[in-house]
Amino acid sequence: MSDDTPHDETPLDTLPLDSxxxxxxARMVPFAGYEMPIQxxxxxxxxxxxxxxxxxSASLFDVSHMGQLTLKGDHAAHELEKLLPGAxxxxxxxxxxxxxxxxxxGGVIDDLMVTNTGPHLALVVNGACKWDDIAHLREHLPDDITLTHFDDFALLALQGPKAGEVLESIIPGTGELTFMTAGLFEWDGAHLWVSRAGYTGEDGFEISVHEGRAEDLANxxxxxxxxxxxxxxxxDSLRLEAGLPLYGHDLxxxxxxxSADLSFALSKKRRSEGGFFGHKAIAARLAEAEGGTLAKKRVGLLLDGRMPAREGADVFAGDQKIGTVTSGGFSPTLGRPVAMGYVDALHAADGxxxxxxxxxxxxxxTVSPMPFVPHRYFRGS
Amino acid sequence: MPRYFTDEHEWIDVEGDSATVGITDYAQEQLGDIVFVELPDVGAVIDKGKDAAVVESVKAASDVYAPISGEITETNSSLEDDPALVNSSPEEDGWFFRLTISDTSELEGLMDDKAYKTFVESL
Structure with a gap:
């Protein structure tokens, strides 16, 4: 969900866990305006x-560059619904x-996670987009809705098949969460907001923790x-195998x-009722998709051989250029190159x-269904 | 057999009018896990400083420039099946290609082992 556009013109920020x-x-590189560990x-x-x-097993990723926001106010959910297509x-x-x-x-400004925490709505947005997102939200939400940017909080992602048992042993109760649910937990005197979600295709968690306790938790x-x-x-290679789009590249x-094959994010009721930015354009695209006249579509591509096709590579059907790769690389799990990109919808059928x-x-x-590697989310035992 | 190094992190073993070329341990470390190496065709004539090969890591593609001019006589076919040889044995089994040296004066100005070591330490 994040973008790697370096912000050369401004000095880089450091993460709470920089040292x-x-x-x-870690080898640190510029990413979304921060110095971040690439490996x-x-x-x-x-x-x-x-x-x-x-x-x-399980890996710890630092995704503290992402924007952690909350919205509070009587009609916050109703007002936010005017800006996005989800219920x-x-x-x-x-x-x-x-x-x-x-x-x-109907264009995508950013992709994000929205959580109902009870007292407010929590939003996690891409690091490279967060300042523009805040400006967009502030411009379009009524003044009586309070937007708070939790810029003094780190976000740590624990991802992998053993993430559930590990986190349960450290923060009892977290193992009860199922995919796409979240709750408040206490650990060693610190309050943690724990979400069972992530962007690797594996089971896992994202843990919001005050920057003052981030190092203790990481340790x-x-x-x-x-x-x-x-x-x-x-x-990046995990999310590519999981077929998940990266903003700034695939979106x-x-x-x-x-066209981005994210119609699952368009709630049925909201498709029919509308009342959000882009509804008219999206209704038109949905009708085209229904009638087989959609211009282009995001698809997965499985490549033969070992040479990867990366972002920007042209895609051909015979002599005709019919698309462009937007993300591509070598899949360590499959041992072959995979890519995603946009192709003319006439050439988008699997196979x-x-x-x-x-x-x-x-x-x-070969056009292939995504994910390339099956998702293994925890939906309850 | 003298070994030369370039500031682009290639090594060149010279034997008579033939040279073997690869990338250094420092270079493979910087590139990370190598998944594919695109080598020049045997018989191709390459010019010093021009693209000679491409190394694909998980993350990115990187050009390898010809350290000297010459005609390609052999490429390392082991890299087709096992490109990770460049990570595990960059300065021996993970060599890239051999070429006939067309101008030995191009070797002047390249670094020796000691100078390259100093150069890497300065980075």
Missing amino acids: WHRAQG YTGPSGGIVAEHNWTRE ISNLKPGKMRYSLLLTEA ALVADERVKPAGLGAR DQNIDPV TALECEVRGKRLPA
């Missing part, structure tokens, strides 16, 4: 090792939903031998949710044989 990452052997060095470090550890009013306390801030033309998590730190590099203001062009070479690619 912790460096002590763990760690040492025997268990490296993107592939960190990726595989996340799929096998928020009927979201019960402790439940969360993936949604999209939209322009009036407690990696003290468990099942947990190792992992960087942005592994996070932007010129792309609508229907369609296409080609990606890389450095003048045509690489055979």
Whole structure:
């Protein structure tokens, strides 16, 4: 869900855990305006090792660059619904939903998570978009809705099949949460907001913690031998395998949710009732999708061989250029290159044989359902 | 057999008018896990400083420039099946290609082992 556009013109911010990452052997790179760990060095470090550890055990990711916001006010859910296509009013306390801030033309301003915490709505938005998102929300929400930016909170993601048992042993009760639910927990005198969610396709949690206690919590998590730190590099290859779009690459203001294959985020009731930015455009795209006349669609591509096709690679059907790769790389889990991109909807059916062009070479690619690697979310035992 | 180094982190072993080229341990460390190496065709004539190979890591593609000019005589076919050799043995089994040296004067100005070590420490 995040963008890696470096902000060269402004000095980089540091994360609350900056020195912790460096002590763990992180290689830091500019990302979303912050110096962030792309990978760690040492025997268990490296993107592939960190990726595989996340799929096998559990990894700790620092996603504190993301914007943590709350909205408070009598009609906050109703007002927020004017800016996004998800049903928020009927979201019960402790439940969360993936949604999209939209322009009036139906383009994606950002993708985000919305949680009903009870007293307020909590929003987690992309790091590179957070200042624009705040301005957009402030401009369009009524003045009696209070927007708070929790910029003194870190966000730590614990992801992997062993995340549930590890976190339950450290913060009892968290194991009861199911995918896309959240709650307030106390740990060693600190209040933690824990969500069972993430962006790797694995079971896991995102933990919001005050920056003053972030290091204690990170230390407690990696003290468990099942947990190792992992960087942005592994996070990117994991989310690509999970078929999850990355804002700024697979999503932007010129792309609508229907073409982006995110129609699941358009709640049925809201599709029919409207009353949100972009409704008219989205209704038109949905009708096109229904009638088979949608112009382009986000699809997954499985490539033959070992050479990856990356962002910007042209996609061909025969001699005709019919699309562009928006994210691509080598899948450590599958041992072959995978990509996602936008192609003419006429060539978007699963199994369609296409080609990606890389450095003048045509690489055979097959349109494939996503996720490439099955999601393993915890929906209850 | 003298070994030369470039400031682009390539090594060159010279034997008569033939040279073997690869990337250094420092370079593989910086690139991370290598998943694919695109090598030049045998018989291709490459010019010093121009693209000679491409190394794909999980994260990105990086160009490898020809450290000297010459004609490619052999490429390391082991890298097709096992590109991770560049990570595990960058300065031996993970070599990239061999070429005939067309101009030995191009070797002047390249670093020796000691100078390269100093160069890396300065980075």
